[in-house]
Amino acid sequence: MNIKSLIGKFGSGARSTNCLRVVVQPYALYFSPLEGVELPKRVSIESGDWQKILVETLTKANVNDLTIDVVLNSNLYQTYQIDKPNVPDEELGQTLPFLLKDLISEKITDIIADATALPNSNKLQVYVVPKALVFGLVQRLEKAKLSLGHVLVEDDVWGLAATDAERFVLLQRSKNSQYKVSAFIDNRCVFQRTIRGVTAPLVGVASSSLQLDGIALELQRSVDYLSSQLRGATLHHMKVCCDEENNDDLARELDERLSVKVSRLTDLPLESGELLTQYVADICDSGINLYPDHLRPKVERFTLNTVAAVCALIAVTLLGSYGYFTWQQVGLNAELSSQRSQEEQLKQQVQQLNQKLAKHKPSAQKVAAVERLKEEIRAKQDSLLAVSRFDDEQNVGYSGVMKGLAKLGRNDISLNYIKMSSDVLDLKGLAREPQSIPNWVNQFKNELNLVGRSFEKLKIGRNEQDVLTFELHTKEDKK
Known part of the structure; x- marks a missing residue:
């Protein structure tokens, strides 16, 4: 098809x-x-x-x-x-x-x-x-x-x-x-x-x-x-x-x-x-x-009367449109004048505020002095923070260690030298028997301030009186 x-x-x-x-x-x-x-x-x-x-x-x-x-x-x-x-x-x-x-x-x-x-x-x-x-x-x-x-x-x-x-x-x-x-x-x-x-x-x-x-x-x-x-x-x-x-x-x-x-x-x-x-x-x-x-009979759509009526309608439409847009333009011109007046007022306010701002603006010397004072304050704050941290370490670390050693006092161990810092604990003393030293060190795990302390070097000897001596060092001495 x-x-x-x-x-x-x-x-x-x-x-x-x-x-x-x-x-x-x-x-x-x-x-x-x-x-x-x-x-x-x-x-x-x-x-x-x-x-x-x-x-x-x-x-x-x-x-x-x-x-x-x-x-x-x-x-x-x-x-x-x-x-x-x-x-x-x-x-x-x-x-x-x-x-x-x-x-x-x-x-x-x-x-x-x-x-x-x-x-x-x-x-x-x-x-x-x-x-x-x-x-x-x-x-x-x-x-x-x-x-x-x-x-x-x-x-x-x-x-x-x-x-x-x-x-x-x-x-x-x-x-x-x-x-x-x-x-x-x-x-x-x-x-x-x-x-x-x-x-x-x-x-x-x-x-x-x-x-x-x-x-x-x-x-x-x-x-x-x-x-x-x-x-x-x-x-x-x-x-x-x-x-x-x-x-x-x-x-x-x-x-x-x-x-x-x-x-x-x-x-x-x-x-x-x-x-x-x-x-x-x-x-x-x-x-x-x-x-x-x-x-078939042709329908005359564009007769003289039809054309005249259409032209009249177009003329009325154009005149109405012209009047409407003219009225709208008058209103927009009035609004534009009002906006321009407000713009001028705002420009004047901006100029006045800029003048006031210039008067309140600090000098370069004052700004530099303020920066120096801020640096000084920050340095002092850092110092205070370091001192505070040192005091805390001292209070927590040294006193705690001494208390822990005191609690672990024994009849067969006697200390005559203690050296402490944040990461160092060196001990020297006398012992009745050699096995007393590791037994005593093994008790450190029961004390909160001594737990985790380890020694890298153990030195055992005898003094002039033939008494057993020992030395415990947390870090090996550098030669």
């Missing part, structure tokens, strides 16, 4: 929610269901003026402010096939009437044409409708406060009705109309022919056998013609949808007489108009539309 088709499907879905679809058949009008609108599904048009009956039906149902899409039956438009011109697509709709001037009897200014490209071909399938038909419908709908949306053709709808095939031949007949043969490729109508001189029904009566053989011959000719003309698109299936016929019997009879398979178009027991109503919502915006945009 290409992008254009995808966008078209979304567009169709959007229109189907706010558009009323009307299918025009030779014998009746069929209305698609629409929420909030109560209309009959079918209205007969025995008088033939379907436009008048359409407007009367809508008016009677109090339908207004709504867009109407109309699906025309094949009796209301003509089809032609022409070579595709070298014209941009957006200009094709306005060019088509000039391309058809040799094929139609009407004036090119009196017709509306639209076309679709034929698959596997460089030709266009052109649909033509009288301009008076479309414009007459537009005027009648406008009087009823309605607007015409799209003017569609039933050939586009029939192409979607065969849900099981995209390429097929269709034998179709609406009530009060002629038998019609159409060919569809990729759901697009590429061929259409009316079979005249045949009356319904074709099956179910004694005289129908001859008619059935005749129409079968015409159908076979059409199939053979299509097979020779449509290259690469062979058609092997024919569908049947005829009003006032038993489509099952008709399909069976034709299947026996034709070289292609024949079956009914749908299993739904519906008339052609009802069936078209079922599928009309699936038509996308890429289909035929015989009321193109270039024919």
Whole structure:
């Protein structure tokens, strides 16, 4: 599926929610269901003026402010096939009437044409409708406060009705109309022919056998013609949808007489108009539309009165804006003057305070004297701290050691020399026996002030009286 088709499907879905679809058949009008609108599904048009009956039906149902899409039956438009011109697509709709001037009897200014490209071909399938038909419908709908949306053709709808095939031949007949043969490729109508001189029904009566053989011959000719003309698109299936016929019997009879398979178009027991109503919502915006945009009345948005009103509104807005900003500027200027006055006062205060500060600023001599005094104070504080620390060491260390030695007094140990400092304890004395010395030293661990004291040197000897002497040194003397 290409992008254009995808966008078209979304567009169709959007229109189907706010558009009323009307299918025009030779014998009746069929209305698609629409929420909030109560209309009959079918209205007969025995008088033939379907436009008048359409407007009367809508008016009677109090339908207004709504867009109407109309699906025309094949009796209301003509089809032609022409070579595709070298014209941009957006200009094709306005060019088509000039391309058809040799094929139609009407004036090119009196017709509306639209076309679709034929698959596997460089030709266009052109649909033509009288301009008076479309414009007459537009005027009648406008009087009823309605607007015409799209003017569609039933050939586009029939192409979607065969849900099981995209390429097929269709034998179709609406009530009060002629038998019609159409060919569809990729759901697009590429061929259409009316079979005249045949009356319904074709099956179910004694005289129908001859008619059935005749129409079968015409159908076979059409199939053979299509097979020779449509290259690469062979058609092997024919569908049947005829009003006032038993489509099952008709399909069976034709299947026996034709070289292609024949079956009914749908299993739904519906008339052609009802069936078209079922599928009309699936038509996308890429289909035929015989009321193109270039024919719609243009809304003059920039009239003289509109431009004058807009200019007046802009002038009033500008004057109001100018007055507002002028008033705002006056207020801001007053506030600016007040701020500048305060600024001048603050500058004067700063100058006065700087002058006072200069008077209170100390001289360099005084600052130097203060620094010298601070240094002197810090030196004295350090001295006091050292003395205090020394006193603490003396009180804690020396007296404690002496008390501890006194507590450990023994009969076999006598001290006659003690040397102490913060990290030195040297002892000299007399001992009765050599083993008394280590026994005495081992008792240091029981005294708080002596615990942890260790000696690096022990010297034992005897004096002149032959008494045992010892010396304990915490640090070995340096030689």
